[in-house]
Amino acid sequence: MILVLGSSRDKVYPRLMAELEKSGHDYAIVDEDCAAGYSIEEEFSQPAEAWRVRGGGCTGQRPVGSIFVRHAVARTLNPEVVGPMSRLQVQLNRMLLGSPCPVINPPAHAFSNYSKPYQLSLLARAGFDVPKTLVTNDPAEALQFYEECRGKVIFKGASNVMSFAQAWKAEHFERLRLLPYCPVQFQEFVEGVDYRVHVVGEETFVTRLAAANEDYRRSALADQEEILAEPASLPATVLKRCVEFTASLGLVVGGLDFKETSSGRLAALELNPYPQFTFYEGRSGQPITRAVVEYLARNQIADTNVYA
Amino acid sequence: MILLVSNPTDILSLEVLLRCSACGLGREDVIACDDKTLFDSASLALRMDRTGTEGSLTILDRRLAFDELEGVLYRPGRWWWPGEGFDIQDQMFVYHETMASWFAILSALPCRVVNRFGLSWWLQDLNYPRQLAVGLAEALDLPARISAPAGECAVGRIVPSGPPPSGSEWMYFAGRRVIPGAQCTEALVEHAEARGYAVDAWQEETGLSVVRADFTGGEHPALRYVEGFPLLEGEPPEVIAELGDAVIELLLEKRRAGV
Numbered sequence: 001m002i003l004v005l006g007s008s009r010d011k012v013y014p015r016l017m018a019e020l021e022k023s024g025h026d027y028a029i030v031d032e033d034c035a036a037g038y039s040i041e042e043e044f045s046q047p048a049e050a051w052r053v054r055g056g057g058c059t060g061q062r063p064v065g066s067i068f069v070r071h072a073v074a075r076t077l078n079p080e081v082v083g084p085m086s087r088l089q090v091q092l093n094r095m096l097l098g099s100p101c102p103v104i105n106p107p108a109h110a111f112s113n114y115s116k117p118y119q120l121s122l123l124a125r126a127g128f129d130v131p132k133t134l135v136t137n138d139p140a141e142a143l144q145f146y147e148e149c150r151g152k153v154i155f156k157g158a159s160n161v162m163s164f165a166q167a168w169k170a171e172h173f174e175r176l177r178l179l180p181y182c183p184v185q186f187q188e189f190v191e192g193v194d195y196r197v198h199v200v201g202e203e204t205f206v207t208r209l210a211a212a213n214e215d216y217r218r219s220a221l222a223d224q225e226e227i228l229a230e231p232a233s234l235p236a237t238v239l240k241r242c243v244e245f246t247a248s249l250g251l252v253v254g255g256l257d258f259k260e261t262s263s264g265r266l267a268a269l270e271l272n273p274y275p276q277f278t279f280y281e282g283r284s285g286q287p288i289t290r291a292v293v294e295y296l297a298r299n300q301i302a303d304t305n306v307y308a
Numbered sequence: 309m310i311l312l313v314s315n316p317t318d319i320l321s322l323e324v325l326l327r328c329s330a331c332g333l334g335r336e337d338v339i340a341c342d343d344k345t346l347f348d349s350a351s352l353a354l355r356m357d358r359t360g361t362e363g364s365l366t367i368l369d370r371r372l373a374f375d376e377l378e379g380v381l382y383r384p385g386r387w388w389w390p391g392e393g394f395d396i397q398d399q400m401f402v403y404h405e406t407m408a409s410w411f412a413i414l415s416a417l418p419c420r421v422v423n424r425f426g427l428s429w430w431l432q433d434l435n436y437p438r439q440l441a442v443g444l445a446e447a448l449d450l451p452a453r454i455s456a457p458a459g460e461c462a463v464g465r466i467v468p469s470g471p472p473p474s475g476s477e478w479m480y481f482a483g484r485r486v487i488p489g490a491q492c493t494e495a496l497v498e499h500a501e502a503r504g505y506a507v508d509a510w511q512e513e514t515g516l517s518v519v520r521a522d523f524t525g526g527e528h529p530a531l532r533y534v535e536g537f538p539l540l541e542g543e544p545p546e547v548i549a550e551l552g553d554a555v556i557e558l559l560l561e562k563r564r565a566g567v
Contacts, residue, residue: 086464090434090435093435094435094438097435097439097442108428108433108435108439111426111427111428111431111433112427114404114408114411114427114430114431115408115411115412115415115427116412117354117356117408117409118408118411118415118416118427121356121361121412121415121416124356124358124359124360128358129358130356130358131357132355132356132357133355133356133357134353134354134355135352135353135354135413136351136353136354137351137352138351138352138353138366141351141353145355157401157404157405157408158408158409159404159405159408160408161400161401161404161405163401180351181390181391181393181402182390182401182402182405182406183409185409
């Protein structure tokens, strides 16, 4: 059986449920938005530890062969919501650490994009071209970088807290005085076409994107503009590197962002360990959710220690 | 140049500071500050491209290129939070931007960082101590019977645990050294020393070169807990002194190797 840990409010959820239903494979769900309704029991009596998930449709009896995780995000500071959800997620993560089941994606391996400059250094070490980058809280350093890049600079957050990339424009010089209060990531602006590569195990899906804004997510999310997304291709060596890089982080699924210039330079921007692949699939028609479900079904193990 | 980031009362940092002068390091060779100073007033610049990373830090008015640093002892109090001039949403944003930047800096430094904690620690992943214990037990080829000393995970944060519970045996791993705690059999120390190559690999993988490992006592010991931030409260002076020696050795390893 496939176990899904996540949120019924998540945009990936309905597509995933539909694809699981269509696949005919047995599955169960832990809806973390209703955290109080679940319990995770850890048993020490067997030769190895075992976990039983109860609540919702989970009886704690059916063996789980593979697991899909996309943890819910509490969009409130209300302790009555945050408390039970956090406790459940800690217990679930503990279960995942002790389970031999294939997991898409193990939360313990999904932290690298918390620090974007750190992740960028990993991408560079893996052989990807990356944009020239500066992380600083020093206005003089930022200005020097601006000169070096001849004024073609974008800036964005260094952490994975949601922030859009913005082009450095004339009105931003005045805000440099605020820089000592908070480091910022500056990057040379790589002008060109956006690509998203989704990795699912050994499979890859390349999507080309076009939008009015320098960060296409702003066009779609903040400005509510439609973006163009279509299936595309990239060199096999790049796709192989994407698969290897995703696996090297201990992940099965990854969403890698690239920019391609008119001269053919392909710069890697980041890897999202929990990509919202339905956003791309809904526009490009690429069967990413189906590939995820097929991976989960194909890689189920019999010798499990998780029961739901 | 050595950088010590810690509370002014931290036992291990004080011990290391004492040894700095004994090793011939002058005031100009050591920068000591707490994490509030580091996060509130240090300047940082991390540059990278496809060929690599470099950068500089300005701490207490002293500017250092990354490659001027020989070693960093990183034992922050972890109570830093952005100033009240920001609203709560901006405070959270500034906090995460600052942590993400400093994590990248410490990762990029080409010198020993004691300890170079993983992102799980920075993100207060409450399962991090368990991960450490499972990994070290494997390296030591001992079973893991994980139970945290009181204090772990208080208010959703990873906090340094107190002394090991009674009935435990414990030891410190500091680089290649195995230093027995106040309660520890010789047989257990010998076993740990014999597994040195696997412990080295575990240290390399986790970034933790100084830890305390707690074991259930008795004939068949099992690993109970790994403390990546041992506070050393209540340890005999000779254990603290040996740890101080081991840490200064780690921080000066490049200098001693003539690098």
